[in-house]
Amino acid sequence: MGDYDIENLEFLFNPKSVAIFGAGKDLNKVAGQVLLHLKMGKYKGKIIPINPKKETIFNIETIPSIKNIPEQIDLAIMAIPKKYIFPALEECIEESVKFVIILTAGFQETNLFDENSRKEQEKLKSMLNLNTRIIGPNCMGIASTSSNLNAVMGINPIPLSKTNRNMSFVSQSGTWAARSMRCSIKHDLGVSKIVSSGNEIDLTCEDFLEYFSFYDKSTQVIGSFIEELRKGRKFIKIASESKKPIIILRAGTTEAGSKAALSHTGSISTRSNLYESVFKQYGIIEATSLSELIDYLRAFSIFLAKGIMPKGNRVGIYTVGGGMGVLASDKCVNEGLEVVNLSTETIDKLNGVSGLPSIWSHNNPIDLIATRDFSTTEKVLKILIEAEEVDMIISITPFGISHQMSSLENLPDMPQKIKEFNEKMLQAYHKSVVDHLLKMAKISNKPIIIPTALYSTDFPYQYEEISDLMDAGVCVVNNVGDAAKTLAKLVKFQEKKTK
């Protein structure tokens, strides 16, 4: 195909109108789900359900054919049986629909055991042209906060991000695309745009990476889940020229994974180390797990939005548990960060903190040993924020109130007076760990990252605290290792930028 102006993706993410082929009332069917999501998500444009049997769904009248619509259609979504896709696509091309998302599965990805499916994908390919671009087939859809576009299949609507809408994501895994959107529900991941690219018969993840990198002003952070890069040269050009962090999770790097990928999105990936070396050379930030991916995306999203990236690699650690401090120091050093020696000035200031026991560690990490004075966190963090030798801060502050409360419930025999005493203490503690952290995160000109230092499947006990922090855009990760890894990525990106 010839040249295509990638800037046109603007119409995909901010379409004036969306037509849904096969839209019906049945929410067990994908087309019905998408229609519901568009409606419930308060999509800003016009929704046009297409159904030969004229009916009214969610107070919107369906239209029998796309040919009946006088206006220009920016986006059409197809979740119809394979055999209907070809005539529908022909109609879209005739009507100059700008983008078609094909959610329907069963093409190239099943070719291992179905030659016919491969042929159908080839037939689709032969229909490609520059006026009507295709996303998919075999994808989950797209979402875009700027137009409240929630064109995603699934059981129920996914509300879009409320704040920090600066992170855009393209995923060759549909599940993961949907999943990352779900992460944005309460603990705001700052989603601007999400694309599930599926089999990539036409538009590939490279196209979206290009758009996010060079054309989309609302994107500050770019993420991707890839099984195979189809346009290597284009990818390298983007990676080397993009001024935005690009964070990628790769799958299909082993033979077994590669085989699985083939039956997933129909891609043939490679287990060579080619990707790894390309990523390294061009400063792509690689995540090795879903958790890392979200950690990195969230941290970049938060700190770039606030404009407080680390100026160097020197980290100050505050801890109320010695073992955690030791572990955090190891993890920082292993990630190339410097657990900086505190200056005499900083140590003097810390010695003056009421509430910090005289037996505090007297260096970095700042270990409280044990204290009941709940204002210490704020005082210590303030000194670290002011310390010239510190570029970023890890605050290991145990959370507890919801956990502790649930623990109290397990002890029904406890005398009322003691229960009340405990509750009072716990509330004071909550005030310390959450309010003080929030206050400091707000005034800080340095990244502060908060490892909960608790095992994550036990998180529900601390949900209240973490929820408060996340909602306020404070960067919370699961444990000290995650904190070190995440900060190291920020530092690396800053180094690349200033090179």
Next chain:
Amino acid sequence: MGDYDIENLEFLFNPKSVAIFGAGKDLNKVAGQVLLHLKMGKYKGKIIPINPKKETIFNIETIPSIKNIPEQIDLAIMAIPKKYIFPALEECIEESVKFVIILTAGFQETNLFDENSRKEQEKLKSMLNLNTRIIGPNCMGIASTSSNLNAVMGINPIPLSKTNRNMSFVSQSGTWAARSMRCSIKHDLGVSKIVSSGNEIDLTCEDFLEYFSFYDKSTQVIGSFIEELRKGRKFIKIASESKKPIIILRAGTTEAGSKAALSHTGSISTRSNLYESVFKQYGIIEATSLSELIDYLRAFSIFLAKGIMPKGNRVGIYTVGGGMGVLASDKCVNEGLEVVNLSTETIDKLNGVSGLPSIWSHNNPIDLIATRDFSTTEKVLKILIEAEEVDMIISITPFGISHQMSSLENLPDMPQKIKEFNEKMLQAYHKSVVDHLLKMAKISNKPIIIPTALYSTDFPYQYEEISDLMDAGVCVVNNVGDAAKTLAKLVKFQEKKTK
């Protein structure tokens, strides 16, 4: 010191009586907390609060001095100012108290800036003898389920495990000791015994590892958080001779971490790779993060209790998200597991599963592509349990009900009818993912591990599902990488055992 019969630790974990020095009503003070914990935890022995001012606390009369007690005291706990520790310890030695736990901090660990503290620790050392053994100083205490002994400092009582009480843990980090106990509250970690060993002036982690390995019948899995091994030869002997899995998280492996450790427990660790090679040679299972530590402990605890360890390294993967399957395959291969080709017999059986769409992946991983038939999980898992070529199973089953419900709440405009429809669907889904998994986990003679495949700080959305599974002793981890790593450790241990 001469020989000591380590079997005597029995009296530490099942003491007939516990004396608490300095016990008072003030719950801001550690001695008061410990007294409360013992009482609330329903400790099976006699509690003896010692306080010169005779008073009644929680309906127990204090006794002015340990000399006033006619019977043998098995355990004394001290959380009193340093200067009182020496006379109190002298009294304990005179009265032949078997064990003394010194919670008080401020000894060796502060010697970087306080020569006097070091001297005090030396003085303590000079008082050591074989009749009265010391745990600590600068520790958090111990817990033992067999005697309902909850001798731990902290804000409030920590209930002990209800089931699978086969995991014992010794930690040089007090925070971590307390933390792992907290993990056992609802999501049963199967705690038998936990020891915070602190500065290890007398009894060290090696002593506890020896006891757990060779003397304690109730322990099937052993865990440890170490900053420094003080008795290297003993450790190697235990590691090479123990028939139980020993899982260790090391801290203080870098210079910065080591420096932090010095001001934490007063230990001087080394950043050499000595530990690493010793661990490898003697089959110690190394965890590199708190999450890994808990994952491994929990998995060994569950599968050893059930007696269903993997017979080989061949893994079967079931997934309802293709990308997750690809990622899981990679992670398995990277961990030395085989993503086994399914036999013709197994594939034939799977083809016969109603509800599995005809476009399912037709090999391992078993990818459903998309289905609304909620009984598929159970049917597929049953076939994998029966498959001779499969030694263990990863079931990537998205959870959802609590998450989806919370998502519905965010859409108040949704028509009531649709809301009800969604709720019905979600409940059916919940039934599928939880009930079916539980049913299969119960009948399985192979380990089944369930990655939630969602980012953990977003766990609260799935809390209900995970809670149900964990409570039933099903092995849930955060993501596919954790699942692969955990299963690989089981395989490695089995290989070591059968060598």
